[in-house]
Amino acid sequence: MKEHPLILVADDEPQMVGVISYGLQNAGFEVVMAYDGREALQQVEKCRPDLVILDVEMPALDGFAVCQKVRTATTIPVLLLTVRDEQEEIIKGLELGADDYMTKPFSIRELTLRVQAILRRTHNSDQHSVDIQPLHIDFDRRRVTLHDLPVELSPLEYRLLVCLVSNAGRVLTWQALLKEVWELEIWQGDKEMVKIEIYRLRQKLEPNPSDPIFIHTERGVGYYFEKINK
Known part of the structure; x- marks a missing residue:
């Protein structure tokens, strides 16, 4: 795994993007931000992040649509954020290829630990x-x-x-x-x-x-x- 993995944070709430980005940067990650689904896909293509954090409810393209496109065309892992703790929504996200999900509100500490766990599971570059x-x-x-x-x-x-x-x-x-x-x-x-x-x-x-x-x-x-x- 790279010393400073690059994380894409995509949410239509600027304050949420700021809080998540600040927490991840303090944990040693590099961060790139997006505020709707289309911008998120553009950043995936441009920056090739190591992990994508997507809010489910975004304008232009929602998080489900972005997740499906990311997982169809890349191996980049995806973490979904949702305000609804509903089983059907969670299952839908996992079926579309999401690696994990979190329900808002959540602690930045827990989010950071989830990100680290996903990267350990999906990156073996440090494995001999x-x-x-x-x-x-x-x-x-x-x-x-x-x-x-x-x-x-x-x-x-x-x-x-x-x-x-x-x-x-x-x-x-x-x-x-x-x-x-x-x-x-x-x-x-x-x-x-x-x-x-x-x-x-x-x-x-x-x-x-x-x-x-x-x-x-x-x-x-x-x-x-x-x-x-x-």
Whole structure:
């Protein structure tokens, strides 16, 4: 994880944005602000924050719409803020890909702890290795082994594996993978590119590629790497 992760705070109440931003900055985060849904999406594209905090009720585009767009096209985690502690609203946000939610009012201390927890779960850049027998990944040496035997991966295959592992347990859409791994916009590639590379990676890593235990398919949505118990 970066020393000073960048957090996007989006809320149509300037006072709320100010209070949250001040608290996060005191906790060592860098902050960028937005005051409606469209501006939030523009800041995501421009700044590529490490995490997005979205108020559900915003003008232009509401938090649900922004969350869906962010999670479709990127791997950036999302924390939703809502004034209504209603189960249906919470479930809707989680189904759209939000990583967590908080109900207003809340303490800035709790918000900061939630942000830190999400970043720990979704960023493994400070992790030196992953060991899920019989697969072992050494990030420092860029070395992958299966049953203690080296696995030769192309640079693209390795980047795809790192992206999936860094988001273990989270479903990533093909659009998000195209953006993060290939560094292409949606119109510059297609679903088939990702599908083929997933197939190749499974052929090299899975003991039985037709019944994968590491890289799973969420039908109609995308792919995810088996959740890693830390």
